[in-house]
C-alpha cells in the first residue's frame with residue numbers, strides 16, 4: 001500500500017504520538033482543575049500554546065483551540081457575522097474555498113448576508129487558481145464584515161498571495177480570515193506578515209493528531225469581536241467552552257515544532273518526489289495534463305524554486321485523458337490518492353475547484369489528486385507511477 005494522500009490527512013509523527021500517549025496515560029488532569037494534576041495539564045497546554053504562537057508569529061493569548069479547521073472556520077465566520085454588534089452585512093470569499101468555509105457562508109447568506117464569491121484565474125493564466133485580484137479588491141467595501149480566502153488550496157495546491165487583499169480589508173475596516181489548513185506546517189506562515197485577523201489550522205495536516213485545531217484571533221490593534229458557537233464552562237475566555245483536549249493540543253504543539261524545524265529539508269525532498277512522480281507519469285502518458293500552477297517541465301521555464309513558491313510542494317493534480325479518476329483508483333487500490341471531488345468523497349459532484357479553473361465536467365472527473373508527504377520515498381513514487389500507468393493503459397484499451 002502506498003499512501004499519496006497527505007492533503008486528506010497525514011500519519012501522526014511517532015515523536016508526537018509518544019507525547020500524546022504520555023498526556024493520555026500520565027498527565028491526564030483537566031486543565032481547569034485546581035489540583036496538581038490540573039496544574040500540570042494547564043502548564044503543558046500553556047507551553048504548547050507558546051510553541052504554536054511562536055511558529056505563527058502570534059501571541060499565545062490569540063489562540064483558541066478547537067476540534068479542527070472545520071470548527072475554526074465556523075467559529076471565525078459565524079462568530080464574526082453573528083456578533084450582536086456586527087452591523088455590516090456583506091461577505092467576500094473565493095469560489096475555490098473548502099466546504100468548511102463555503103457552507104457556513106451559505107448559511108449566513110440564507111440569514112440575509114450578501115455574499116460575493118470571486119472566481120480564480122483560469123488554467124491558461126500563470127496565476128491559475130489564485131483569486132482574481134482586481135475582482136476581489138473591487139468587491140471589498142465598507143459594508144464588508146469579513147473576507148475569507150485560503151492560503152493554500154487543498155486540491156491544486158495554489159499558494160495565494162494575500163498582501164493586497166489584507167491592505168484593502170484594513171483600509172475599509174473589514175476583517176480578513178484565512179483558512180491556512182493546508183499551509184501551516186508545510187510553508188512558512190506568519191500572521192504578522194500575512195496581516196490577517198483570523199486564521200484556521202488543523203493538527204492532522206502536519207503530522208499531529210486528528211480532531212484538534214486552532215483559530216488565531218488577532219488581539220493587537222483592530223478589535224475582532226467573535227460570538228462563541230459552543231457555550232458552557234467558559235473555558236478559553238468564553239470563546240470556546242468545553243474541557244480542553246490536552247493530549248491533542250500538546251500533540252499539535254509538538255507536531256508544529258517538528259514541522260517548522262524540518263520544513264526546509266522536507267520541502268526540498270518532497271518537491272523532488274513530486275517532480276519525479278510527474279516526470280514518470282508524463283513520460284508514460286504524453287497527453288497527461290497538469291491541473292493548477294506549473295511545476296518544472298521540459299515545456300515550461302519554471303525552476304524548481306519557483307514551483308514551490310506558487311504551489312504546495314507535495315501537491316500534484318493531474319488529468320488522465322479519457323479515463324475516469326474513480327476508475328483508475330478502483331483499478332489500483334494499492335495507491336491511496338483522491339479523486340477530483342473535494343476532500344469529502346461523500347460528495348459525488350465533480351471538483352468545484354477544477355471546474356472553477358476551467359475544466360469541464362468530464363475533465364474534472366478524469367483527474368486525480370496526489371499528496372506527497374514526509375514519509376514518502378522515491379521507491380514508493382516510482383512504484384505508484386508504474387501501477388497507475390499500467391492501469392491507465394489497461395483501461396484505455398477497454399474503451
Ligand code: PMP
Nearest residue numbers: 068069070098100154181202343
Ligand atoms: N480547510 C481546508 C483547506 C482543508 O483542506 C480541510 C481538510 N480537508 C479543512 C479545512 C477541514 O479540516 P478538518 O477536517 O480537520 O476540520
